[in-house]
Amino acid sequence: MKIRRVTLQGFFKKEFTQIVRDPKMLFAIFFIPLIQTVMFGLALTSEVKNVELAVLAKPNSRVARDIRARAQASGWFKVLPVSQEKDPASLIESRRAEAVLIAPKEGFEKALERGNAPIQLLVNAINAQRAQQVNGYVQQIVAEVAAERGYNVSAGLIQLDQRVLFNHNLDTTSYMIPALMVMSTFIVLLVVCGMAIAKEKETGTMEKLIASPCTVEEIMLGKTLPYFVIGLAIVGLVLFVGVAWFGIPFRGNLLLVGVNAALFALSALAVALIISTVVSTQQQAMMGSMLYLLPGILLSGVFFPVANIPPVFRWMCYLNPMMYSVVNFRAVILKGGDVALFWGNCFWLAVICVVLCALAYKNFKSTLN
């Protein structure tokens, strides 16, 4: 195996110059991950926020005041300045409130004292899932206030004990961004690197590479290593946006992030190489990448937990390099890392990576000859 430094340098310079000159490539490489991060970070959140809540009670109720304060402080609710209303349902019908919490006749204090509080909650349930979440939040807040004031309500209506680890606020952004670091990078590497190789074939420049004394290894590395560097840059970019803009916690270690990123970036490039050996135009390369990406993303745990996927398909998740890296990033970034879990995943990721690279090498070599 002969790999010359000047040749690899030549490839790096050429690939980077071509990317910088091509606005479409630059867009694909940097804007796609950014747009995805912002989209999943901001818009596509499943978290319920800014729910208009009215708390109806006697004007001098301390518990009601506490509930209002706590609800407002949680960020989930916008508390309406209403404390009396003859027809509470009208608040919801007129869309002034999404949820109305109503104290019993004798007041919150009495009800909580009895330990069995028949506190009424009206929720606009057009979106059932959202309503359920609102219900949960309200119960939680009432329980917290009750506990703080020393009422024993464990036996009653309010039975909430939701404990969420590592994502205390059930914040979907923190959960999604580590996964996006994998997904965006994988998509970009597969598409961009696959197209770059197909382009050489399509325009005929591949002929020149083959006619030169370049070895198969040099062509392979020359066409993938520049994209490896780009892949690591994308991981860094998404992580930076996640921490700096969305304020996700970063509890891990950059070295571990780097190891995980390097392993899955290599797997992505190996897949791109394999696809490039069976296609001859950029369009086909694009189709090939999509064919891989769709199931690849669905079976990676980015959106749907792997544990929820039926066993018939679950084995496919275990063959998917994306799956391991998603789990690893979530663990390293949000938890600070579970050493055994992390290295275990890295091991399987490395095994898959080696198999993919070997396959890519074999295919690439035979198609070039």
Place this chain on the structure above:
Amino acid sequence: MSIESNIIQVENLTVAFGGFKAVDGISFEVKRGEIFGFLGANGAGKTTTIRCICGLLNPTSGTVKVDGKDVSSSTSVLKPRIGYMSQKFTLYPDLTVKENLAFAGSLYGLKRKQIKARAEELMQFIGLTQHLNEPVKLLSGGVKQVVALAATLLHDPDLVFLDEPTAGTSPTTRADFWRLIRTLAQNGKTVFVTTHYMDEAEYCGRIVLMERGKIIATGTPQELKEQFFPQPPVELVFSRPEISRVRAELERSNIGEAENFSGGLRVRVNDWARFEAYAKEQAGVFAFHPVEPTLEDVFLKAVSGRKGA
């Protein structure tokens, strides 16, 4: 290194793609330092043959030797000595001329300094120094071809393959390009060039005519003309209404094949005695005079000869 005069030796080369024989048992040799022309229509098997000699394609059967070494077993030794300008456009349009040359040089393991010195030398040779920092996509078709030639010559190969280098370029560019090719040969390089422009073949030292995977003629342009035209072709000039009748009669009676040219017929005579007799019969109608055969005439006659056989 062997001192024999043949740099390329091809014996019984056959390349089959499935059932289709793109090259069908051809043999020829190329002498060191000559301009060797490989002629034929599109699809005659020219590019396939070149790809075999450059080691890009393994022959189905037969042997290809460069400098006495079998190509398929010594590609790594031979590749640095070969410059191949393929028929496809092999420059990167988004890179400048300089960047293209730099990348081509790095493929051959040249250092930056070497590339720079060599690029300047070449740009002077091809006379395009002013384009060095222009993106290739902004250059005209002819200039692009010349730049592609420079990229091919960057590592100073002694055997240069040019596959249809002048296809689709203007007559001026073609003339310039052939001036470069002749200079290369004067500098001791062997130039193997394919073309389907028969007029260009006149510049070649020796030529091979190919048709449907087979060689139909070999020799210097002069030899080929003498071989196929012991009697020169004839131009007939006469009053217009007679042209198609005479042409049909000549071809029907197999006296010769004819083509229209401005105001008359150009006849490749098969049977001189009968032609003269026929011509005299029509004497009142036209005048005729023999002309120098061109390689185009040779090619057409060679092809029609095979059809008759």
